[in-house]
Each structure stands twice: as structure tokens, then as C-alpha cells.
Amino acid sequence: MRKRLSILSWPKPKGGPHYAICHFCDTVHLADPIPEGSRVNCVCCGATLYQNRPASLVRVTSFSVTALLLMVVVHTTPFITMDAGSLRTTLTLPGAARALISEGTPLVGWGVAIFTILTPLVMAGGLVYVCGPLLFGRSAPGAKFVTCWMSRTEPWNMIEVFLLGVLVSLLKLGKVAELHFGIGFWAFTCLMLCMAAAVAAIDKRELWDRLEVAGTK
Amino acid sequence: MSEIVKSVPRGANKGLAGCHVCEKVAPISVGNCPRCGSHLHLRKRDSISRTLALVIAAAAMYVPANVLPIMSIRELGVLTESTIIEGLVQFWSAGSYPIALVIFIASILIPILKITSLLWLCGAAKGVVPHSAKALGKVYWVTELLGRWSMVDIFVVAILVTMVQLGTYMTITPGPGALAFAGVVILTMFAAMSFDPKLLWDQLEREAAEDRKISKSE
Numbered sequence: 151m152r153k154r155l156s157i158l159s160w161p162k163p164k165g166g167p168h169y170a171i172c173h174f175c176d177t178v179h180l181a182d183p184i185p186e187g188s189r190v191n192c193v194c195c196g197a198t199l200y201q202n203r204p205a206s207l208v209r210v211t212s213f214s215v216t217a218l219l220l221m222v223v224v225h226t227t228p229f230i231t232m233d234a235g236s237l238r239t240t241l242t243l244p245g246a247a248r249a250l251i252s253e254g255t256p257l258v259g260w261g262v263a264i265f266t267i268l269t270p271l272v273m274a275g276g277l278v279y280v281c282g283p284l285l286f287g288r289s290a291p292g293a294k295f296v297t298c299w300m301s302r303t304e305p306w307n308m309i310e311v312f313l314l315g316v317l318v319s320l321l322k323l324g325k326v327a328e329l330h331f332g333i334g335f336w337a338f339t340c341l342m343l344c345m346a347a348a349v350a351a352i353d354k355r356e357l358w359d360r361l362e363v364a365g366t367k
Numbered sequence: 368m369s370e371i372v373k374s375v376p377r378g379a380n381k382g383l384a385g386c387h388v389c390e391k392v393a394p395i396s397v398g399n400c401p402r403c404g405s406h407l408h409l410r411k412r413d414s415i416s417r418t419l420a421l422v423i424a425a426a427a428m429y430v431p432a433n434v435l436p437i438m439s440i441r442e443l444g445v446l447t448e449s450t451i452i453e454g455l456v457q458f459w460s461a462g463s464y465p466i467a468l469v470i471f472i473a474s475i476l477i478p479i480l481k482i483t484s485l486l487w488l489c490g491a492a493k494g495v496v497p498h499s500a501k502a503l504g505k506v507y508w509v510t511e512l513l514g515r516w517s518m519v520d521i522f523v524v525a526i527l528v529t530m531v532q533l534g535t536y537m538t539i540t541p542g543p544g545a546l547a548f549a550g551v552v553i554l555t556m557f558a559a560m561s562f563d564p565k566l567l568w569d570q571l572e573r574e575a576a577e578d579r580k581i582s583k584s585e
Contacts, residue, residue, distance in 0.1 A: 168392070169383065169385075169392035170385070170390065170392065171378045171383065171384070171385030171390075171392050172385075173385065173387075173564070173565075174504045174507070174508070174564045174565070174568075175377075175500065175504065175564070175565060175567075175568045176377045176378045176379055176385075176409075176565040176568060176569075177375045177376065177377060177378075178375075178376045178377065178378050178381060178383055178392070181392075193375060194375045194568075195500070195501050195504050195568075196501070197504065197508070200390075230530070232530050234533050234536065234537075235533075235536070237533045237534065237536070239529070239530045239531070239532055239533070240530075241526060241529050241530050245529050246522075246525040246526055246528075246529045247525065249525065249528045249529040249532075250524075250525050250528060250541055250545075253528055253540050253541055254540065254541065255541040255543075255545055255546055257546055257549070258521060258524075258525070258541065258545050258546050258549050259525075261521070261549055261553070262521065262522065262525050265518065266522075294402075294403055294404070297389070297403070298388050298389075298403055298405065301388055305511075305514075305515070305556065305560070306515075306556075308515050308518055308522075311515055311516055311518050311519050311522060312522045314469070314473075314516070314519050314522075315518075315519045315520075315521075315522025315523045315525070315526060316522075316526060318466055318469065318470065318519065318523050319523045319526040319527055319530070321458075321463055321466050322458075322523070322527065323527070323530060323531070326531075326537070354389070354390055355390045358389040358390060358391065358402060358403070362402055
């Protein structure tokens with residue numbers, strides 16, 4: 151096991167010397183390899199340059215596979231069921247977007263769909279597609295293209311914000327009607343944690359270094 | 368203002384650009400990143416004018432976002448329209464202080480802070496307002512990090528509209544304010560993305576060079 155983990159540690163691409171430029175202050179650093187679990191900060195402004203996450207590929211792949219499975223549960227089971235007298239309404243993620251689209255604010259509805267359904271799917275699916283083959287030292291066809299798009303969609307992933315919105319609306323509705331948490335709600339909470347863990351499991355720099363090494367083989 | 372610029376090698380002076388997508392460092396003369404193929408640039412293009420344009424658009428949209436109702440509630444035939452601030456006051460007067468505070472921070476404080484901090488950052492990068500590049504770099508980082516959380520009010524509207532469809536008893540429909548508010552959040556996010564914090568350090572370097580010139584001539 152120990153041997154296998156050492157094979158999986160952060161490889162350096164050919165050539166060099168390798169540099170790292172701080173995104174905040176443009177200071178050039180030599181990008182030396184660092185031990186797992188440590189990080190490098192900019193000497194000028196103190197921002198994090200890169201960090202070597204322990205067992206990064208294994209963690210990113212397992213968390214994003216879990217996230218994909220949870221997404222199936224989230225989209226097929228009810229989030230919250232509300233009973234008000236004889237009436238019953240249920241909340242699902244696509245349902246929330248659809249309600250906004252049909253109630254006269256289609257732009258906002260599409261926004262909600264993009265931020266809570268599409269971007270998490272692109273992130274989790276992309277991470278599985280790119281990091282899965284990398285576990286075996288291969289790069290999937292079009293992996294670089296997918297990774298480019300992942301970094302573009304990352305800021306628009308708003309599932310944790312949506313969860314806060316759910317909590318706020320629950321407090322608003324709790325006085326009006328009786329609420330029941332569905333499986334979807336708990337799955338969504340787990341999905342949020344898994345997505346956060348998956349994204350934090352690998353440094354962007356490490357992912358691209360691995361892609362470069364795998365691509366030149 | 369007179370922050371000492373450490374004598375560190377800077378990418379722009381060496382003609383080296385760090386790729387914004389894959390972080391590879393390559394000479395700017397190459398044009399496109401040798402690793403991921405994206406266009407290389409020393410600084411984000413037209414950073415300040417783009418940021419300013421987006422911030423002004425966001426500030427303009429902030430007015431309808433707060434004046435127009437974000438949702439209308441029809442309860443037993445009586446129609447009430449609710450703006451963001453009215454929703455906040457409702458929570459506060461009902462005694463839900465923590466939720467009122469969350470809504471206040473996410474929907475009112477963060478957008479205002481984002482708009483002012485981005486304006487301040489643009490001014491600082493132009494040398495119009497005094498600044499410390501290190502501190503403002505942190506301000507920029509926080510601005511980028513917190514931006515998404517303003518979206519919470521839009522999600523609340525989406526959830527309420529979905530769930531409160533109780534026929535004649537009570538229905539909630541989204542209002543035009545929701546579109547404007549979503550616009551504010553999205554525009555400020557784009558504005559934060561188009562700002563380049565490296566410009567703050569460029570300005571600092573220019574100021575230091577001017578100081579040296581003055582002390583030489585004296």
C-alpha cells in the first residue's frame with residue numbers, strides 16, 4: 151500500500167526549471183516539489199501558491215463518484231414535502247427551476263437550473279472523467295478541454311448557497327404548514343459536503359502537472 | 368501609501384506569464400499556453416475599464432432590485448408584494464433575528480460591500496485613492512469568495528414559489544425585483560473576475576519609481 155501511494159505522489163513534468171507565479175502580486179517563484187500535506191505561500195503577499203494534498207487522486211475520484219451517485223438520488227426523490235390542510239406540495243431541484251420559468255421569470259429560472267444542477271454536474275462529472283483515468287497514469291481523450299471548462303464553471307457552483315436558501319425558506323414556511331424532510335434533502339446535504347471535499351482534494355497545479363505527465367507518455 | 372516594494376522578481380518584468388487556467392508559467396512571447404492552449408496575458412485585458420463598466424451596471428440594477436418586489440403573495444385573495452427589505456423586516460419583527468441577520472448580510476451588505484470594494488480597487492489600481500496592495504489583495508480575495516452567497520435570496524424565492532402553490536389559500540409568484548437582483552449578483556461576480564489584483568502592485572511599483580526619481584533630483 152505504501153509503495154502504491156508513493157507511485158501516486160505528485161509527479162513533475164519534464165523540462166524545467168518550473169516556476170509558479172502568484173495570482174495576486176505577480177511574484178515569480180521556483181516551483182519546488184513539496185511533501186504531502188504542506189503548502190507554499192507567496193513570499194511577497196502571503197497568498198497560497200500551491201499545496202500538495204495527501205492522496206489527492208484517490209480522494210478526488212471517490213468523492214466525485216459519490217457526488218454523482220448522490221445527484222441521482224437528489225433529482226429523483228422529494229426534497230421537502232409540505233402539508234397544508236388537505237394540500238401537499240413537494241420541492242425538487244428541477245421543480246424549483248421549472249416553477250420560476252413557468253411563473254414568468256424564465257431568466258432567473260434558467261439561472262437557478264444552471265447554478266444548482268448544471269455546474270455541479272459539470273464539476274463532478276468532469277472530475278471523475280479526468281481523475282479516474284489519471285489514477286492509472288492515463289489521460290482521457292479531451293481531458294485538457296474538460297479541465298479548462300471545469301475551472302471556468304467552478305465559481306458558479308452554488309449548491310451550498312441553495313442549501314442556505316432551503317434553511318431560510320423552511321423557517322419562513324414552518325409557521326404556515328407542516329414540513330417533512332425527504333431523502334432528497336439529506337442526499338443534497340451530503341452532496342454539498344462531497345462536492346466541497348472533491349474540489350478541495352486536489353490542487354489545480356497538481357492536476358495539470360499530472361495531465362501533462364500522462365499526456366506525454 | 369509608501370509601502371516598501373520588496374525587491375522580488377516579478378513576472379511582467381521578466382516577460383513571464385502565469386496561465387490563468389492551468390498555472391503553467393511560460394514566456395509571454397509564446398502567445399498561447401503550451402500546456403492548455405489558452406491565451407496568455409501578463410494582465411487581464413482592459414481589466415479596469417471592464418470591471419468599472421460591470422460595477423456601474425450592477426449599481427444601476429441595484430436600484431430596481433430593491434425597489435421592485437421580488438415576490439408577490441396572494442393569501443385568501445389579498446395580494447401583498449414583498450421587496451427584499453420588507454422580507455428582512457418581516458423576519459426581524461417576527462423575532463427570527465439570526466435569519467434576519469443572514470438575509471441582511473447576504474442580500475444587502477455583501478452587494479453594497481462588493482460594489483464599493485471593487486470601485487475602491489479600481490481607484491487604487493489607477494493611483495486615485497491611497498492603498499496598501501497587500502491589504503487590498505485580501506479585500507479582493509474576500510470579494511471573490513463571498514460573491515455567490517448573495518444568491519441566497521433568489522433561491523429562497525425559487526423555493527417559496529415552488530412550494531407555496533396552495534390554490535386559493537395562498538400562492539406565491541416571483542416579481543420583477545428577482546430578475547434585477549440576480550442581475551446584480553451575476554454582474555458583480557463577473558466584475559470581480561475581470562479585475563486583476565496584479566495591477567495594485569504595478570501601481571505600487573510606479574509610485575516607488577517616482578519616489579526614487581524625486582529623491583535623485585533632490
